[in-house]
Amino acid sequence: MFKWDSDEIADDVPVTAAIDAILNLKKYSALSDLHPIDVKVSLDKDEPRVLLLDRFTVLKKRFLAAGITNPLSAKVGGGAGRSVGFEASPGVEQVKESYLARWDRYTSAHEFGHMLGLLDEYCPAVSPELIAKMYNEGQLGVDEQTLGKSAQNKKGSFLAPQTGYANLLEKTGQSAQAWTKPGAKESGERKTSLMSGGFEKSSVSTTSRSGKHSR
Numbered sequence: 001m002f003k004w005d006s007d008e009i010a011d012d013v014p015v016t017a018a019i020d021a022i023l024n025l026k027k028y029s030a031l032s033d034l035h036p037i038d039v040k041v042s043l044d045k046d047e048p049r050v051l052l053l054d055r056f057t058v059l060k061k062r063f064l065a066a067g068i069t070n071p072l073s074a075k076v077g078g079g080a081g082r083s084v085g086f087e088a089s090p091g092v093e094q095v096k097e098s099y100l101a102r103w104d105r106y107t108s109a110h111e112f113g114h115m116l117g118l119l120d121e122y123c124p125a126v127s128p129e130l131i132a133k134m135y136n137e138g139q140l141g142v143d144e145q146t147l148g149k150s151a152q153n154k155k156g157s158f159l160a161p162q163t164g165y166a167n168l169l170e171k172t173g174q175s176a177q178a179w180t181k182p183g184a185k186e187s188g189e190r191k192t193s194l195m196s197g198g199f200e201k202s203s204v205s206t207t208s209r210s211g212k213h214s215r
């Protein structure tokens, strides 16, 4: 990414790729910009330590110019040789606390979602139509379309409703953004969507299975 012993960017491709990936997270969560990101800078063996901060500063400027407002922290990376990695900072207590404080309200909203015909998005995708849709949207890799053990057990009750749901989303031009992958473990994946155990109302949550788009 950087030139030897310099804070000048040698290869812009990974920088642009990182910017795109971070901006892309907004599609899945309107709160994604609140999550701090660790910028892990690693030096070549003989490069001066001062480059750690210089390179971080260069990247921070690029990110800001691209419209990324996530808090960034500089970290010394464990990488061998000259490299930079970007990771979600672990444990965001503030976000968790405000979520827990309003837990009962989110739960009621979640249950109300069911009354409108919305499905649990934390239940893994078992319907071939839903899985195909997730794949086409780039949310699943080629090797991520097989049902895991947890999904196999849920096939009986969820296959038909998910197929209906996938067809409706397709018809109304919406994405299956927050759904849990077919290969997910029993504990599942939790996203920030209301129907996934979270607290955000995604555009999916405004589509009921009656086919009406409510907002």
Ligand SMILES: [Zn+2]
Binding pocket: 110, 114, 119, 120
């Ligand atoms: Zn539920």
